[in-house]
Amino acid sequence: MRLVIADCSVSYSGRLNAHLPLARRLLMVKADGAVLVHSDGGSYKPLNWMSPPASMRVTDPDAEQAEAGISEVWTVSAEKSDDELKILISEIHHDSSHELGTDPGLVKDGVEADLQRLLAEQIERLGEGHSLIRREHPTPIGPVDILAKGPGGTVAVELKRRGDIDGVEQLTRYLELLNRDPLLAPVEGVFAAQQIKPQARTLATDRGIRCVVLDYTEMKGEESGNPTLF
Amino acid sequence: MRLVIADCSVSYSGRLNAHLPLARRLLMVKADGAVLVHSDGGSYKPLNWMSPPASMRVTDPDAEQAEAGISEVWTVSAEKSDDELKILISEIHHDSSHELGTDPGLVKDGVEADLQRLLAEQIERLGEGHSLIRREHPTPIGPVDILAKGPGGTVAVELKRRGDIDGVEQLTRYLELLNRDPLLAPVEGVFAAQQIKPQARTLATDRGIRCVVLDYTEMKGEESGNPTLF
DNA sequence: CAGTTGATTTCGAAA
DNA sequence: TTTCGAAGTCAACTG
Numbered sequence: 001m002r003l004v005i006a007d008c009s010v011s012y013s014g015r016l017n018a019h020l021p022l023a024r025r026l027l028m029v030k031a032d033g034a035v036l037v038h039s040d041g042g043s044y045k046p047l048n049w050m051s052p053p054a055s056m057r058v059t060d061p062d063a064e065q066a067e068a069g070i071s072e073v074w075t076v077s078a079e080k081s082d083d084e085l086k087i088l089i090s091e092i093h094h095d096s097s098h099e100l101g102t103d104p105g106l107v108k109d110g111v112e113a114d115l116q117r118l119l120a121e122q123i124e125r126l127g128e129g130h131s132l133i134r135r136e137h138p139t140p141i142g143p144v145d146i147l148a149k150g151p152g153g154t155v156a157v158e159l160k161r162r163g164d165i166d167g168v169e170q171l172t173r174y175l176e177l178l179n180r181d182p183l184l185a186p187v188e189g190v191f192a193a194q195q196i197k198p199q200a201r202t203l204a205t206d207r208g209i210r211c212v213v214l215d216y217t218e219m220k221g222e223e224s225g226n227p228t229l230f
Numbered sequence: 231m232r233l234v235i236a237d238c239s240v241s242y243s244g245r246l247n248a249h250l251p252l253a254r255r256l257l258m259v260k261a262d263g264a265v266l267v268h269s270d271g272g273s274y275k276p277l278n279w280m281s282p283p284a285s286m287r288v289t290d291p292d293a294e295q296a297e298a299g300i301s302e303v304w305t306v307s308a309e310k311s312d313d314e315l316k317i318l319i320s321e322i323h324h325d326s327s328h329e330l331g332t333d334p335g336l337v338k339d340g341v342e343a344d345l346q347r348l349l350a351e352q353i354e355r356l357g358e359g360h361s362l363i364r365r366e367h368p369t370p371i372g373p374v375d376i377l378a379k380g381p382g383g384t385v386a387v388e389l390k391r392r393g394d395i396d397g398v399e400q401l402t403r404y405l406e407l408l409n410r411d412p413l414l415a416p417v418e419g420v421f422a423a424q425q426i427k428p429q430a431r432t433l434a435t436d437r438g439i440r441c442v443v444l445d446y447t448e449m450k451g452e453e454s455g456n457p458t459l460f
Numbered sequence: 461c462a463g464t465t466g467a468t469t470t471c472g473a474a475a
Numbered sequence: 476t477t478t479c480g481a482a483g484t485c486a487a488c489t490g
Contacts, residue, residue, distance in 0.1 A: 001235075001256060001268075001270045003256070005328045005330070012468070014468055015467095016338060017337065017339035018337065018338045018339065019335055019336070019337045019339070019413060019470080020333075020334075020335075020336055020337070021334045021337070023330075023331065023333050023334055024329070025330060025333065026231060026233070026258070027329075028256070028268070028329070030268075030270050030272075031270040031271060032270075032271045033270075034271070034272070034273060034274070036274050037335035038231075038233045038258070038260075039330060039332075040260050040261040040262075040330035040331070040332075040333070040483095041260055041261060041262045041282070041332070041333065042260075042262075042264070042282075043263070043264060043279075043281050043282065043484095043485065043486095044266050044273060044274075044275065044276050044279045044281070044484095044485090045484095045485065045486090046274050047333065047335075047336055048336065048468090049273070049274045049468080050463045050468090051273045051274070051468075051470090052271070052272075052273065054395075055394045083468070091439055092466065093328065094326060094328060096324060097255075097324075098235045098255070098256070098323065098324060100235070100253075100254045100255060100256070100269060100270035101253065101254060102269075102270075102271070103250075103253050103269035103270070103271065103277065104250070104251045104253055104257065105250075105277075106248055106249070106250055106278065107248065107249045107250070107251075108246060108248045108276055109246060109247040109248065109249070110246040110247050111246060111481085111482090112481075113473095118471090161242075161245075161246075161481095161482095180268070193252075207308075216363055225293070242483075244483060245482095245483040246482095246483060248483085272470090272471095273469090273470060273471090274468095274469095274470080275469095275470055275471080275484090278483095279483085280483095281483080281485090313483075392489095421477095461490100462477105462489100462490090463480100463488105463489085463490085464487100464489075464490095465486100465487085465488075465489095466486090466487080466488095466489100467478080467484100467485085467486085469482100469484085469485090469487085470481105470482085471476100471481085471482080471484105471490100472479100472480090472481085472482100473479090473480090473481105474477100474478085474479080474480105475477085475478080475479095
C-alpha cells in the first residue's frame with residue numbers, strides 16, 4: 001500500500017463525470033490497483049476512487065499542465081471497463097509504501113442469518129407449544145424465514161434485524177399465500193426482530209400479526225450452553 | 231489526518247459485532263474523529279470503521295493484553311450512539327500526521343450539465359431555424375443557460391431537470407434584463423426541462439414563455455451518432 | 461425536517 | 476457465473 005499526501009485535482013470519467021478542485025488530500029494506492037482519494041472529513045466513503053482491478057500510469061505533465069504548476073499526472077484505468085481516474089499532482093508532501101500482506105478478513109456476528117439459526121434452535125421464544133417445521137420455507141414469492149407449528153395452527157415468521165414497515169408487508173404477502181394452502185391454514189404471522197419500529201408494530205397489530213422482540217445477546221448466551229432462564 | 235500502519239486486531243460493537251484478527255493494516259484517523267481500518271485490497275469500503283462524530287481514547291494495555299504483546303489500546307466511541315471500535319495495537323510501523331484543511335468538495339457533472347451540452351449541440355430541438363449563440367451567457371444577475379438566435383429574434387433558454395415555478399421566475403428575471411439590451415431585443419423565453427410541472431407550465435404560458443420537454447435518452451442517443459429519429 | 465430514492469453503491473450467498 | 480438481497484449502508488432529493 002502506498003500513501004501519498006498531495007495537493008492535487010482529480011477527475012473521474014466513467015458512469016458519470018466528476019471533478020475535484022485543487023486541494024490537499026490523501027491518495028491511497030492498494031495492492032490490487034484500487035486508488036482512493038480521501039479528505040479529512042466525511043464518513044468512510046472516499047471523495048473519489050477507482051475500484052479494483054485497475055492499473056496506474058504516472059506521466060510527466062504536458063506544457064500547459066506544467067505551466068499550471070502540475071508536477072506529475074496519475075492515470076488510473078479500470079481493467080474491466082473504460083472508467084478512468086486522472087489525478088493532477090501539484091506537490092507531494094508525504095509518500096510512503098508499506099507491505100501489509102493479505103488480510104485474514106472480517107468475522108461478523110449478529111446478522112440476520114445468525115438470528116434465524118438461533119430462533120430455529122430456540123423456537124419456544126415464539127411462545128409455548130411451538131415446534132419448528134422448517135427454515136427458509138419456499139413459496140412462489142420467496143422463502144418464508146421460519147415455518148413453525150403452534151398451538152393454534154401453522155406459524156409463519158418473518159425475521160429482521162430491524163423491524164420496519166417493509167418487513168410487515170412482506171410477511172402479509174406470505175400469509176395471504178400460505179393461507180390458501182388447506183394443509184397449512186390457518187397460518188398465523190409473527191414478526192420477529194431485534195428492534196421493531198413503532199409504525200411497523202402498529203401495522204402488524206392492525207393486521208393480526210404478532211410482534212416478538214428478540215434479545216440477541218440472551219439467545220447467544222442460551223446457545224452457548226449458558227442458559228439465562230435458569 | 232493521522233496515518234498509522236500497525237499490526238493490530240480490531241473489534242466493533244454496535245449495530246452488530248465484528249472482529250478482525252491480528253494483521254498489519256492502515257489506521258486512518260480523520261479530523262472529525264472518524265476512524266477507518268483499511269487492508270491492502272478490496273474497494274473503497276474499510277474493513278471496519280467508526281463514523282463521525284467520534285472521539286478516540288488511547289490507553290495502556292492491561293496485564294493480560296500486555297502479556298499478549300499489545301502495546302496500546304485505542305477506544306473509538308461514537309458521540310451519537312454507544313457504538314464502539316476497539317483497536318488493540320501490537321506494533322506500529324509508521325505514524326504520521328498531516329494538515330489537509332477543508333475540502334472544496336466534489337463537482338458531479340450529472341444529468342443537468344449533460345443536458346445543457348446536449349441541447350447546445352442539438353439546438354434545433356428548440357424549433358426550426360435556431361442557432362446557438364453561447365452557453366452560460368453572463369448577466370449581472372447570473373448566467374443564462376443558453377442563448378440562441380431564433381427566427382423571430384434572440385432566444386433565452388432556462389434549463390432544468392425538473393421544471394418548477396422557481397425556474398420560470400428565474401427566466402422571467404433574465405428576460406426582463408435581456409430585453410433592455412437593444413442589440414438582443416426582442417428576446418423570447420424558452421423553459422426547457424426533462425419534466426415540467428403543470429403549475430410551472432401554466433405560469434410560463436401566461437408570461438409568453440414557451441415550454442420544451444427534453445427527452446434525455448433520445449438526446450443522448452442522437453449524440454452518440456445513433457440517431458433515434460431515422 | 462422527515463421520508464424516499466439512488467449509488468461510480470459494495471458485499472456476500474445462493475442458484 | 477450470474478443474480479439477488481442486505482448493509483453498521485450513505486447522501487441527496489422531495490414533500
